[in-house]
Every structure is written in C-alpha cells, then in structure tokens.
Amino acid sequence: MNNSAYPIAKEKEIKFDWKFLFNELKPKGKWLTPFNIISIPIILLGIFLIVIRYWKGLGSITNLTQDVPWGLWIGFDVVTGVAFAGGAYVVTFMVYILNMKNYHSIVRVTVLNGFLAYAFYTGALLLDLGRPWHVINPMIGNSFGASSVLFLVAWHFVLYMLAELIEFSPAIAEWLGSQRAHKILSGMTIGAVIFGITLSTLHQSGLGALYLMAKDKIHPLWYSEFIPVLFLVSSIFAGLSMVIFEGTISHKVFFNRISDKNEKAQNGIIHGLSKICAVTMFAYLVLQFVVFIHGHNWSYLNTPMGYWFLVEMIGFVMIPMMLFFYSYRTANIFMIRLAAILTMIGVVMNRLNVTIVGFRWDAAVHYIPSWMEIIVTLAVIFTEIWIFRWVINRMPVLGDSPSWAKDNK
Numbered sequence: 001m002n003n004s005a006y007p008i009a010k011e012k013e014i015k016f017d018w019k020f021l022f023n024e025l026k027p028k029g030k031w032l033t034p035f036n037i038i039s040i041p042i043i044l045l046g047i048f049l050i051v052i053r054y055w056k057g058l059g060s061i062t063n064l065t066q067d068v069p070w071g072l073w074i075g076f077d078v079v080t081g082v083a084f085a086g087g088a089y090v091v092t093f094m095v096y097i098l099n100m101k102n103y104h105s106i107v108r109v110t111v112l113n114g115f116l117a118y119a120f121y122t123g124a125l126l127l128d129l130g131r132p133w134h135v136i137n138p139m140i141g142n143s144f145g146a147s148s149v150l151f152l153v154a155w156h157f158v159l160y161m162l163a164e165l166i167e168f169s170p171a172i173a174e175w176l177g178s179q180r181a182h183k184i185l186s187g188m189t190i191g192a193v194i195f196g197i198t199l200s201t202l203h204q205s206g207l208g209a210l211y212l213m214a215k216d217k218i219h220p221l222w223y224s225e226f227i228p229v230l231f232l233v234s235s236i237f238a239g240l241s242m243v244i245f246e247g248t249i250s251h252k253v254f255f256n257r258i259s260d261k262n263e264k265a266q267n268g269i270i271h272g273l274s275k276i277c278a279v280t281m282f283a284y285l286v287l288q289f290v291v292f293i294h295g296h297n298w299s300y301l302n303t304p305m306g307y308w309f310l311v312e313m314i315g316f317v318m319i320p321m322m323l324f325f326y327s328y329r330t331a332n333i334f335m336i337r338l339a340a341i342l343t344m345i346g347v348v349m350n351r352l353n354v355t356i357v358g359f360r361w362d363a364a365v366h367y368i369p370s371w372m373e374i375i376v377t378l379a380v381i382f383t384e385i386w387i388f389r390w391v392i393n394r395m396p397v398l399g400d401s402p403s404w405a406k407d408n409k
Contacts, residue, residue: 316343
C-alpha cells in the first residue's frame with residue numbers, strides 16, 4: 001500500500017507552482033484501458049450533440065414536447081442522480097454530528113462523489129432549459145416566484161454545492177501543501193456540515209415536492225401528497241447503497257491509493273451501512289403501504305402498471321431490504337454488495353416511474369427518450385467519472401493525510 005503518495009504534501013508551507021499544476025494535469029497510467037476506449041468516443045459524441053442542442057434547440061436531439069417538457073435529463077440525471085448523492089449528507093451526519101468516527105475514512109470520497117454529482121447534474125439541468133442563461137434568475141431575483149418550489153431547490157443546490165466544496169477543501173489544501181489554508185478550511189468544516197445537512201434534507205424532499213403539482217399527470221400508484229417524504233427517506237438508502245457500490249469499485253481500481261488502516265476498515269464500514277439501509281428501507285416500505293391504503297389503490301394492482309409497481313416494491317425494495325437484514329446478521333459482505341446493487345436499480349426504477357413511466361401514462365403517444373438523449377446522459381456520467389478518477393489519483397482522498405495536516409485538526 002502507498003500511504004504517502006502525495007508529492008506536494010510536505011512538512012513545510014510551499015508556494016503555489018504553475019509547473020506543478022501543469023504536471024498534475026498530465027494523465028497518469030495507461031491510456032488504452034477498457035473504460036477509456038468506451039468512454040472517450042461517447043464523451044466526444046456527447047459534446048457534439050450538446051453543440052447541436054444549443055445550436056438548433058431541444059427538439060433537434062430530444063423527444064421532448066410541450067406536453068412532456070421533462071424527460072431523461074431530469075428524471076435520471078437530476079432526480080435520480082441527486083438521490084444517489086444523498087450518501088454525503090448521511091455520512092457527514094454520522095461522523096460529525098453522531099461522532100461515529102469509524103466511518104471517518106469514507107467521508108472525503110463520499111463528499112467528493114456528492115459534490116461532483118451535484119455539479120454535473122446541475123449541468124444536465126442546463127441542457128433541459130430552453131433558455132439556459134435564465135438559470136441565474138433565482139439568484140438575482142429576476143422575475144422568479146419566491147414562493148415556487150423550484151426557487152427553493154435552485155438555492156438549495158447552489159448553497160449545498162458550496163457547503164460540500166468547503167467540506168472537501170482541506171483535501172485540496174493538503175494536495176497543494178498549504179498549511180495556512182488547511183487550518184482555516186478545517187475550522188470551517190463543522191459549520192459547512194451542519195449547513196449542508198440542513199440544505200440536503202430540504203432539497204431531497206423538495207425534488208419530490210415539484211411533482212405535487214402534477215397530480216392529474218402521474219399514475220395514482222406513484223403519486224401522493226407524501227412524495228416529498230418518500231423522496232427524502234429513499235435518498236438515505238439510495239445514497240448509502242451508492243457508497244457501498246462506489247467503495248467496492250474504488251478499492252479495486254485505486255488499491256494503490258488506500259492506506260492499510262482504511263483497507264482494513266472497509267468491510268466493517270460496509271457491514272455497518274447495511275444495517276442503516278435495512279432500517280430505512282423498512283421505514284420506506286411502511287410509508288409506501290400507508291400511502292397505498294390511504295389512496296385506495298387496490299383496483300390498480302391488476303393492471304400492467306400495477307404489476308410494474310409490484311415488481312418495484314417486492315423485487316427492488318422488499319428483497320434487498322431482507323438481504324440487508326440477513327447479510328448484516330451473518331456479516332456476508334458479498335450479499336451486502338448484491339443488496340446495494342438491487343437497491344440502486346430500485347431507486348432508478350422509482351424515480352423514472354414518477355418522472356417518465358408513470359407521467360402521462362394515459363397519453364396517446366408516450367415519451368421515449370431518443371438515442372441522442374441517452375448518449376448525452378452517458379457522456380455526463382463518464383465525464384464525472386474521469387474527474388473523480390483524476391482527483392482520487394492526486395489528492396489524499398482514500399489514503400492518509402500528511403502529518404502536518406493531522407496536527408491542524
């Protein structure tokens with residue numbers, strides 16, 4: 001294991017060096033990897049399609065209409081992606097508020113994943129706006145309803161991204177070797193965490209609240225006045241399942257960046273997170289059952305949409321919940337990882353059922369995303385992974401901090 005692989009993290013304060021930054025921008029490792037071979041053409045094609053979208057408008061590459069103005073870029077890139085980014089506020093709450101220090105080793109990588117997710121999904125949101133330059137209206141108060149849910153979500157997004165950047169900034173200071181900046185930024189961490197947790201719980205539910213206005217458009221099996229609560233609760237196990245999945249991949253791909261201490265703690269962390277996932281999924285199932293009974297939705301079960309609803313609830317909520325409970329009691333790490341994957345699939349299904357599948361389900365012509373929308377979505381995801389990989393390979397995210405940084409804490 002390489003515990004101190006950060007060349008700039010020395011014991012004394014050093015000045016910023018453009019030559020150092022230029023060298024850090026250079027690629028490290030092999031170029032001809034399966035991921036690079038697959039991702040580079042998709043990213044380049046995605047950039048080309050984005051240029052066409054801004055040149056000729058949304059209709060040039062999407063199947064969006066006046067009746068269905070929100071499609072894959074909102075349903076998957078934003079609504080689903082933000083749920084998977086929920087691990088950041090859950091883990092920071094556990095570590096900094098509940099003082100569960102055994103999870104401290106995954107804080108930075110989780111916050112990094114959350115920050116990049118919000119940054120790129122905000123970019124995906126810009127793609128869906130007919131006039132993207134108006135995105136600053138909520139910030140400057142230009143003809144934007146302050147009572148709108150979108151107004152709150154927009155401010156929550158911006159402020160939460162700032163909070164996550166502050167939470168991650170000590171790692172950047174360690175990378176640059178700036179002791180003074182590290183001391184200042186480390187002192188701001190706890191305030192940023194509290195602020196970020198508050199914002200995150202608000203906008204996770206706020207995304208669900210956006211669909212309260214679409215009662216006549218969303219299938220009754222997925223619409224209820226409790227959508228904000230369901231979105232918030234599901235973001236907990238969605239985010240932690242992503243932490244388990246991403247942690248598993250990272251420990252295989254970035255094994256040379258992980259310290260011995262963090263490597264040994266990995267299985268214990270996954271084991272602990274499985275319990276939280278199981279409990280929150282049980283709470284989610286109870287809420288769904290209450291909503292189902294309250295909405296008198298029995299008649300919809302014996303329909304194609306009802307069968308699909310049962311597949312979601314039984315196959316990708318109840319079964320992974322039981323796997324989480326079982327694997328926690330037996331300490332079966334493989335089963336925990338399997339449950340996390342099933343949970344992630346279930347979250348994707350739920351968000352797409354609310355935003356696409358169950359939206360205008362009775363329309364004569366149903367929205368189906370074009371192949372170009374799918375390529376752009378893949379390009380966004382692959383670009384995020386490229387930047388994630390760049391940061392992990394250069395900054396102290398998975399490994400130990402330099403000794404001088406530990407003294408500043």
